[in-house]
Amino acid sequence: MKRNNWFIALGIFWTVVFSCVSFYWAMGGMFGVRSLGGSIYEMSLNPDPSFILIVWLTGFIKLLGLILLLMLFVPWTKPKMTSMLYHLTKIIGALLILYGLLNFITISLSVFNILEFELDSYATFWRLTFWEPFWIVGGVCYFFPIKRG
Incomplete structure (x- = not known):
């Protein structure tokens, strides 16, 4: 297995930012909440x-x-551990990408009045231009940090 340190570093950065946003909101911060x-x-x-x-x-x-x-x-000495990490990052990455992509599709369908959502135009804009792409970027960071070979 080969590591891609850039994707690992980006994934770490993405994860820290993503969790800090939750901690900020949990402490009562309101910046960005309306965009949800x-x-x-x-x-x-x-x-x-x-x-x-x-x-x-x-x-x-x-x-x-x-x-x-x-x-x-x-540097794991047991190949099973490396294999488990490989598969786990791939699964998590795929789920994050899928989550962002499905939300992007369903919110887009609501823009065209095919689905009905309780989102105002402000939240719709930010969900389509920031939040859902943010999920997809995170998924890419988890999907590509290691590869076989």
């Missing part, structure tokens, strides 16, 4: 303690990806 739109934005205006807990938990769950990416720097 829908019920998440509504809940953030007057959050229950359970909602805040969920936002904190999502930040910590996102940090698990950091551990995974850092494990790619370890």
